Amino acid sequence: MDNFIVSARKYRPQTFNTVVGQAHITTTLKNAIKNNQLAHAFLFCGPRGVGKTTCARILAKTINCENVQKDGEACNKCTSCVSFNEGTSLNIHELDAASNNSVDDIRTLTEQVRFAPQAGKYKVYIIDEVHMLSSSAFNAFLKTLEEPPPYAIFILATTEKHKILPTILSRCQIFDFKRITPNDTVEHLEEICGKEGINADKAALQVIAQKSEGCMRDALSILDKIVSFTNGKLSYQNTLEHLNILDADYYFKLVDAMMEQDAAAALLLYDNINRKGFEGDIVLNGFAEFIRNVLVCKDDRVTELLEVVESFKDKYKEAAKKLSVSWLISALNVLNEAEINYRGARNKKLHTELALIKLTYLAQAVQLVNESGGTAKKKLIDATKPVAFRKIKPLPVKASSIEKSAPAVDTPEARLTIAKEVQNAQSGTQAAAPAERMQAANTTATITGAVEEKKAKPTLGALSKIREQIAQRQPQAAVVKDLTEESLEQAWGLYIEKLTEQKNHSAVTNFRLAKLRVIESNSFEITVESNIQQKFIEQERGMLIEHLQLFFNNRTLTYNIQVRENPEANVPVERPMSSKEQFMKMAEEYPLIKELKERLKMDLDY
Template identity: 60%
Template sequence: MEKFIVSARKYRPQTFDTVVGQSHITTTLKNAIKSQHLAHAFLFCGPRGVGKTTCARILAKTINCLHATPEGEACNECTSCVSFNEGSSLNIHELDAASNNSVEDIRTLVEQVRFAPQAGKYKVYIIDEVHMLSSSAFNAFLKTLEEPPSYAIFILATTEKHKILPTILSRCQIFDFKRITNNDTVEHLQEICVKEEVNAEKPALQIIAQKSEGCMRDALSIMDKIVSFTGGVLNYQNTLEHLNILDAEYYFKILGAMQAQDLGTVLSLYDDIDKKGFEGDLVLNGYAEFIRNLLVCKDEKVAHLLTVVESFKDKYIESAKSVSASYLISALNILNEAELQFKAARNKRLHVELTLIKLTYLQQAISLAAEDADPAKKKLVDQARPVAFKNIPGIQSVKKEKPAAAKETAVPVQPAKQSEPVQAPAASAPTIRTTMPATTMVAPPPAATTATVSAKLPKLNSLNKIRAEVAHQNTGKVVYSAIDLSEESLRVCWEDYTQLLRDEKSSAASPFTLAERRIIDHETFEVWVTDNVQKQFVEHERRRLSEYIQGRFHNRQIKYSVHLDPNAVSAVSDVVVPPTTKEQYIAIVEQYPLVNELRERLNLGLDY
């Protein structure tokens, strides 16, 4: 009886051309071999089962081939290739870093590097799962990896690139392997099935490719297992059964029952699924993937993301037309929450059934929400009207007060964005006007002069009406001119503010009394203090003091700065410093000598 060899080993690629799905790497390596531009260290990284170790072996065999082809492939006929294929080559050394990750293992490897190859051009060292090396082993390997002999080439392979030290990465030429696509996996499986004379259906191979998730080794292992189980027949049904995958037909039936809001049919279908031994989380995950595929079919731009069996593609596209995108998105949210809460649920079946009940009546909930929202949308579209602004309390209160003097007052109004200005009757009451400098302060108008004449104005829309009323209100305001700074006026203002601080019992009153003021111009002055404490008190009151002074002089441009006079003598001449603990004890001992004698008899220490 011939010994069985699994497909992953039997059909391992022997040349670069037979490597599946990694053309960007094999082409680069072949060109490097042809042009003799080989690096001394390579790092192959990527997911499991995508050909990292295989490419490392092919590279090691090809660079030692005695009769390499013009395309950069090994001939598989010379003594070097034959010895490599038989596993007896002395120029190629493989090390599993997962089980040989100590410093001693790396030192042994470094000792072997010193010896030149007896036959062939290069000695190739393939270190698999290199991320398992310890930090000490990495450090012991650094010097050799950076400056190896001309005949030594290192090929490192790993699935976890982020675990490798940056000093190692910087010394290697890095190649990133990608996951193998489903189409490439299916084509490779079909070739093997033809060679092995296995009757395989394409939908079954597509299911295997999806289950392998881009790993060719897993795909070959799954296919071997199913072929052994079925006796050489690989069809869609036994593949689903062996991989414990629920048929998509169940999901289509459940979706149809949910659209009809037939809860009994939905629960019956789930009961059939449960009797077949499928766990609830598997059902939730599978139905979520089914809903995701339907959502992908809704948009032609992302239709290429649909990864299902080809025989079901048309059915997915047809079913997606009958379901709204809002339903699919809401269903995905419900299923996602249900999956997250599945482990915490005590009654797993009830948890899944509650989720299915929510999904059954989800369309009704979406419809009710849409009906509640439609009337408001229709009202805004069908009956356009201006925006309703909030009532301004100041204007409303003015409207209620209509003194006799205000009834006879009229001011010309220029509403915003009106084609013709609206003119009111001439005003009989005088208007207070004062020529204002560049900076002014406006005082609130008396109640008698702020009456509105909105009753006499023509009808305007809400926004223009408010603007007109505000214009009338501002017209009657009393305007005060700004007062220039002077020594006397600033002194009076400063003393008034200082008195205010005294009334508040603020600590800043004393520094304000001692501060000196120097006027720079009609809008600027300086405050000079004698120490930092006074300066901090004055700076602390800056915001309130500025508002107070600007209000007194009716000028918002007045500003000041605080300076420390280095030549001034502080008003506080004697500062009382409290005595330290040691000084207090010495004073007590001088007054009461027996205290020291008591301390010595009791053998007490001093803690100053």
């Protein structure tokens, strides 16, 4: 039984012409070889599985070929090409920078560069995943990369160009590899299926190309896996089943149910999808991609962006005719929000069902309307109408009633009341006789005269009552307590009790040690023994002075603090002498000890 070789290795391109989807790079390299304008350092960067290492190996083989073709390709027949194809060439050295990223590895590489090739023109060093090198390794590689020997060529490959130092980038010719298009991937897969005798539907290959996301190595790996799963027969259904992809037919059915506002049908369809093992986030993501494809079909200019199976393109275009742009944009917003909040939802199934219910009644909830060339949201509710009020005509008022209801006291409110009543009387008697109008005017004048008369002659009883009320409201003058030693000690003790209730024990101790002395009738002195006691009392200055002023009913009460140290507290305390002090005292009393120390040349350990 022959050893199985995966398609990614078995069908790895051996010439520039067989490289898929990178014509802009292969053409440049072939022209450089033909014109003998090779750079000493190349940097191949791009996504995974698009041919970076493959192009590096082809370049290494071609520049050492003994019979280079006119189009810049290797002959694959000479000794150098044969040894390269068999993997025995000594002119190519590959280094994996992911596992050899230290300074010592780069130093070993630079030491090998000094030796010329035994056969061939060039020694090619391919460093894969070069962004994994450490900063010190990059710096150790700079000089060699800038001025290598004429027979040495470096090819660096990486998927993360932004991690490489600018000093390295400036020393290399940079080639950016692009993702392989789905059409190029499908053509390459069809060619391989023809060589291997695999029966594959084009729709299945298109699904594989979409799933690989422009990576040819992933596409070939998926192809090998499905071939083993289906025993050499690739169909659209078994490809979807193996890749765990939801068929687009379910999304078309969901849209039909939503357009009919049939929430029951949409929920039953989602339950069927859930029973097949598809989680809610997969459904939301797939449905959002489906809505995006339908939105792309609304304009013929962007139909090239439609990445679906060819057999479904007509169905997408028909669905685009039925759905409005406003509904599609609103649906994308709902699905995007639901997908973002999916991870935080406790009940995942209910969260997905709520999103589907919103989409079902989306057309009824919000409508996008054009207003003066712009877009605005308008809720579908009836226009509000103002409440109709019935006008009530004022009743005529006689002058006699005005005279009876006239207030006896002249106040602003009384004058306003009189003016209103007169105005109503005049408006109600517009159709009255001139005699009645004159009577109303005379009545008004009579009332005004009575008010002015009362205003000019205020009663003495009312004034005396006001004076009595003001006198009662004024607080009685507080009696000031005399500041004596006894009253001061009493107030001081009350404040200490407050501090005790507040559990401020440090302040209580210092307040009890303080001594008080009355200086004048409005001031006293606080004597403390240290600055620490003074600080504790100063911290309570605001509350203390307010307490004392309230106690004595005297706002002019003040105090000052004096620090008088206790002489007894400064008595030095005896302490034991150190070993040095003991020796000095012994030498002072007995000089021979010092002389003995000098003769014996002894050192004291203090």
